[in-house]
Amino acid sequence: MSALLLAVIVSFLLSIFYIRRKLTYWKRRGVQQLDNTSYLFGNFKDAVLFRSAPGWHLGQLYRAAKSDLPYVGFYIFHKPCLLLRDPELIKQLFVRDFDNFCDRHFAGSVQKDSIGMKNLFGLKNPAWRYLRSKISPTLTKGKLRQMFPLMTDTALPMMDHLDKLSREKNGSAKVDVQELNYKYTTDLIASVALGTRLNCFEFPNTEFAKAARDFFHSFKRMVALVTVFFMPELVEKIGSSMLFNSQFVKKIFWDAVDSREKSGTQRGDFIDSLVNLKNGKQNPLYKFEGDNLLYQSGTFFSGFESSSTTATFTLMELARQKECQDKAREDIMNAIAKHGWTYEAFSDMKYLDKCVAEGVRLHPSVSTIDRYTRKDYQIPGTDVILEKGTPIYISLYGLQQDGRFFEEPELFKPERHHENQKLSDGYIPFGVGPRMCVGVRVGQLHAKIAIATILKEYEVYQRADETNELDNRSTFTAAANGINLQFKKLN
Numbered sequence: 001m002s003a004l005l006l007a008v009i010v011s012f013l014l015s016i017f018y019i020r021r022k023l024t025y026w027k028r029r030g031v032q033q034l035d036n037t038s039y040l041f042g043n044f045k046d047a048v049l050f051r052s053a054p055g056w057h058l059g060q061l062y063r064a065a066k067s068d069l070p071y072v073g074f075y076i077f078h079k080p081c082l083l084l085r086d087p088e089l090i091k092q093l094f095v096r097d098f099d100n101f102c103d104r105h106f107a108g109s110v111q112k113d114s115i116g117m118k119n120l121f122g123l124k125n126p127a128w129r130y131l132r133s134k135i136s137p138t139l140t141k142g143k144l145r146q147m148f149p150l151m152t153d154t155a156l157p158m159m160d161h162l163d164k165l166s167r168e169k170n171g172s173a174k175v176d177v178q179e180l181n182y183k184y185t186t187d188l189i190a191s192v193a194l195g196t197r198l199n200c201f202e203f204p205n206t207e208f209a210k211a212a213r214d215f216f217h218s219f220k221r222m223v224a225l226v227t228v229f230f231m232p233e234l235v236e237k238i239g240s241s242m243l244f245n246s247q248f249v250k251k252i253f254w255d256a257v258d259s260r261e262k263s264g265t266q267r268g269d270f271i272d273s274l275v276n277l278k279n280g281k282q283n284p285l286y287k288f289e290g291d292n293l294l295y296q297s298g299t300f301f302s303g304f305e306s307s308s309t310t311a312t313f314t315l316m317e318l319a320r321q322k323e324c325q326d327k328a329r330e331d332i333m334n335a336i337a338k339h340g341w342t343y344e345a346f347s348d349m350k351y352l353d354k355c356v357a358e359g360v361r362l363h364p365s366v367s368t369i370d371r372y373t374r375k376d377y378q379i380p381g382t383d384v385i386l387e388k389g390t391p392i393y394i395s396l397y398g399l400q401q402d403g404r405f406f407e408e409p410e411l412f413k414p415e416r417h418h419e420n421q422k423l424s425d426g427y428i429p430f431g432v433g434p435r436m437c438v439g440v441r442v443g444q445l446h447a448k449i450a451i452a453t454i455l456k457e458y459e460v461y462q463r464a465d466e467t468n469e470l471d472n473r474s475t476f477t478a479a480a481n482g483i484n485l486q487f488k489k490l491n
Helices: 002-022 054-064 087-096 127-139 141-154 156-168 177-193 207-217 219-230 232-238 247-263 270-278 290-295 297-320 322-339 343-347 350-362 440-455
Strands: 071-076 079-084 172-176 368-372 391-395 458-461 484-489
Touching: 054 071, 054 079, 054 219, 054 368, 054 391, 079 087, 127 141, 127 270, 141 156, 141 177, 141 343, 141 440, 156 172, 156 177, 156 440, 156 484, 172 177, 177 207, 177 270, 177 297, 177 440, 207 219, 207 247, 219 232, 247 270, 247 290, 270 290, 270 297, 290 297, 297 322, 297 350, 297 440, 297 458, 297 484, 322 343, 322 350, 322 440, 322 458, 343 440, 350 440, 440 458
Parallel strands: 079 391
Antiparallel strands: 071 079, 172 484, 368 391, 458 484
């Protein structure tokens, strides 16, 4: 019995010694690291236990570091990670030394089959570089012009829904704009990415609509997102069963592709572009066939979800600031009067552009940017060596709300995005360097259409007793209990 007890004590002491050594990794390399490190969870306890939204929690770690530090070490469980806090250093790693930081830590070293992994969001080099060269031409200004009628037509059921609510409530109704935008976005994904029409407002219980609700709301997806962003090693061990299930989109997608190929018709959606890629010359790096073709629609799932969040939180800010809302509405109406309800009108909504830009500064849809070191790397001007495989993170909640880079960072001020005023390099809501978001323009157009379509017919405001908190389960920015605004029909 005494021998067994001794063995237990020795094992316990060795475990403590091992953990302590693991959690001094950064100190031993001359890098300041965060305090209050848990022996089990590292610095990520509240995020792992969903006490705090994971993306917001990373922002809290950013703020916990000394204000002048260009980077700080932290731990996810016992894994050493580096959090960047200086725009110049970010440009050095993500732009000038891109070849060493071209791959995302997202999803780990083994890329499991998934609609969210094997596209531009998660794919690794050299396949990523080739894929980007093929996808970028599908998102040009000319392609957006073709998509524009699909995007505006898809908003009509949303407006019919609001009109019905308004009539039932004598011209003023309480609306959860987060859920409103999710439904519009579901219809938009179906139309633009999958080539089919839906109406989630009129028919919310179709198989696609229910699956999309799970995509936006399910706890399983929340867990999957935390895992692939911060603990991708688990994906490699557990497998793709924890990732997004794409079965419900496969039949719709392939029916649309087959129909388009047989008829030879052009609809102006993403399916048109994918059919062209499918029938074009193939490269062994990434062949546009089978599931690889399907996975490209995942670019729009992630992209439209992000722009939906941008529209939602920008509307929330405009509801709180009537002066900004009135300016935005005037900008919208002037552009429509000049150009009609056209792509050119939306290109001319300059103040609305500023509102969207400020909305995504305060409320970044995807608030975490990640990379990993492909080979050992010495941080310029220091003796610090980042070992191969070290995860690198940027917190947009930290960087874009840092008083060093933005005056009154907590305030919604669209004017800070004036064309003639240089904005801080700390503003990177769409990423930075060659791997920045390829769908910026289509995402901004989506957000502007959602906001403009609403504001041209409704005044929105938020009652003083309404509060909004982030969903602690969500890695992407989302409100825990929706965002309730009052909609008042304009005369």
